[in-house]
Amino acid sequence: MTDDQLIEQFLSGNLHAFNTLVWRWQRPIYNFALRFLGNAEDARDVTQKTFIKAYKKLGSLKDPQKFSTWLHQIALNLCRDENKRRRKHVNISLDIDQSNHKDRLEASLMDDFTDPSAEKALQQTELQQILQKALERIPEEQRTVVILKELQGMKFTEIAELLGISVNTAKSRMYYGLNALRKILNQWNIDREAIHDDL
Amino acid sequence: MTCDTARSQFMDLLYNEIDPTARQALEAHLQTCAGCRNELAGLQEARALLQQLPQAKPEWQMVFSAPPRRSLAQWWRDARELLPRPRWARAALGLAAAMVAFIVLASLANLRVTYDAGRFEVRMHLLRPPAPELTPEMQQALLAQLRSETMDFIAQLHAAERAEQDEKIDRMLTAFARDIERLERQREADLLLIGQELEEIHRATNIQFGETSQMLQQLVRHISYQGR
Structure with a gap:
């Protein structure tokens, strides 16, 4: 059954139809929030809030065929709110912590790659953490496009519609986002071969 | 490219x-x-x-369910939770509620309590009491009172209208007097201006006459000199 059919059923009073939508979209929305925020608990909160908002506002969705875009828009706004809340509550000391963390991470990576025995100890989970950290360091607007394109598998036209930008802007943000990621990972001496060697 | x-x-x-x-x-x-x-x-x-980043699988599943129907007993339990804890406070609240209920009911039922010469009377009726029958004397008196009130009312209305008219006339007369005064001032100014102008013309004419006379004298002198 398609999303728009489920929406129609839900609006006619079938709550089970909405639960099917949740079951279908919970994982993509959670992954989007997780990659955007880099924290599982916050991602869980955002996912829950997204579906609660969708439950309340589904009647106002004009084009049910654009449910996925609409749902991602809700999640994106909530992620942005969460980021704003974090920026408000986290003081400068955390920035210092983050820069220290970067130094520690870079130092540890340098050690890992200079020490052959430690190099083998670099596990997949650590690499994923590094990739996540790299992702969090690129500007928010580029990160959004990178996540939507690379991890959510959206087309550039869908991303443009979701963000209210032109297709060319979406492509341009993706280009700069990938370039920025490449530069960050190069600084940390992370490349494809390193990952493949470890895996 | x-x-x-x-x-x-x-x-x-x-x-x-x-x-x-x-x-x-x-x-x-x-x-x-x-x-x-x-x-x-x-x-x-x-x-x-x-692409090395995996698709994380949430370890929980959201399920939306319809809120359960609340029974009357549940409502009652919730309402009791709102009441104050101490007994005296509950008693005071109950008394206040009973008084409010009594006042509301009494108002609705037109409760009337009278005491006259040792006679205590309580009357209550949901509709307004019917008006008592009027005797011919009472009717006459009522009619006379009504007539007198009407006459008073008309007299007041008439006086108010007259006062308003007088005020209007006063306002008009004041405005008229103001206009006349303004016109008078204007006339005086105009006359003054005309006088000044006439004086100026007179002075200019005198000068011209003087000049002409001078010229004539010079001419006469010149002619007599040539004749000589």
């Missing part, structure tokens, strides 16, 4: 959203341009790295 054009198509190529003609042109450029080739390779590498 320039390098900038090529770069603008990198994303289309990378995500296979490029049309065949543009792909051919881009690939031809890449064969000749090492810079673009390297940059594209770097972007592909970043993409390959990103």
